[in-house]
Amino acid sequence: MKTLRFLLIPALLLFVAACVKDVPAPPGVADGSAAIDVRAKESVTLPMKVWVEESIITGERKDCECDPPCPGLSIPAGGWMRGHATHLGEFNVMESTWEHGSCHLAGNKILITGSHGIWAGANGDQAWWEGDYEVFFTGGFAADLDIVGGAGKFEGAFGNVKGYSDGSGAYGSGFAEGWITIVK
Numbered sequence: 001m002k003t004l005r006f007l008l009i010p011a012l013l014l015f016v017a018a019c020v021k022d023v024p025a026p027p028g029v030a031d032g033s034a035a036i037d038v039r040a041k042e043s044v045t046l047p048m049k050v051w052v053e054e055s056i057i058t059g060e061r062k063d064c065e066c067d068p069p070c071p072g073l074s075i076p077a078g079g080w081m082r083g084h085a086t087h088l089g090e091f092n093v094m095e096s097t098w099e100h101g102s103c104h105l106a107g108n109k110i111l112i113t114g115s116h117g118i119w120a121g122a123n124g125d126q127a128w129w130e131g132d133y134e135v136f137f138t139g140g141f142a143a144d145l146d147i148v149g150g151a152g153k154f155e156g157a158f159g160n161v162k163g164y165s166d167g168s169g170a171y172g173s174g175f176a177e178g179w180i181t182i183v184k
Contacts, residue, residue, distance in 0.1 A: 041156075041183050048147075048161055048180040050119065052083040055098065055172025066103040066110060075103050075112060075135070081119070081172070087180065088121040088154075095120035100133075110135040115145075125152030127180070129161075139167025147180050156183035 056079045063074035078099035084090045101114020116130040131145035143163035150157050163176030 043181050043183045045159075045179055045181045046087060048086055048159060048178050050083065050085040050161055050163065050176040052081050052163075052172060052174050052176075054082045054170040056080045056082065056093070057171070064100055064103050066105050070105055073105060073110075075100055075110065081117070083119075083173075085119050085121075085127070087182070088119055088125060088127060090122060092120045092122050095126070108137060121152075123152070125154055126150045127154045127157060136167070139165075141165050141167070141174065143174070143176060145176065153182060154180075157181060 055076075057076040058079040064077050066073045066075065078097065080093050081091055081096040081098055082093050083096075096117070096119055098117035099115065100112050101116075102112070104111045104113070112133040112135060114130075115133060116128070119127045119129065127150040128148050129145045130148055131143060133141050133143045135141045141164065143161075145161050145163060147154075147157055147159040147161070149155065157180055159178060159180035161176040161178035161180075163174050165172075165174030
């Protein structure tokens with residue numbers, strides 16, 4: 001029995017080794033000497049909520065004038081945000097910036113396009129966003145914001161949050177919820 005096992009084990013190993021299929025080299029690599037990372041990046045999609053307690057207007061930028069021209073109608077061009085978000089925590093106010101692109105008067109609302117900003121956590125993680133707003137003369141707004149990357153654990157992240165405000169809080173305060181996909 002020991003002799004049989006002694007002969008079968010090397011034969012089995014030879015058979016298994018013969019069944020291994022070679023991985024083809026990528027184009028442009030003739031001898032296959034380049035390292036190939038065959039591991040795919042994993043990701044996880046999670047619900048996302050953002051609470052902006054206040055938008056602080058910076059005096060460093062000139063306000064955006066809306067089209068068509070309407071005397072006295074302009075929007076702040078940018079500033080900082082105080083708030084917090086799931087998966088990020090409380091904002092680092094001085095690193096959580098926002099800027100508006102342009103605005104257009106459309107009936108009973110102002111359409112703001114080309115907005116972008118950063119939600120920055122105390123640990124240095126950042127989620128970057130861009131999107132559009134509809135601002136109503138009641139002081140409320142609706143927002144559609146795409147998450148377009150970030151820094152730290154949000155590098156390569158993407159997602160979308162829909163936001164709103166009834167205008168009863170501080171300037172620019174509101175709530176948004178949606179989803180975010182974080183690449184691991």
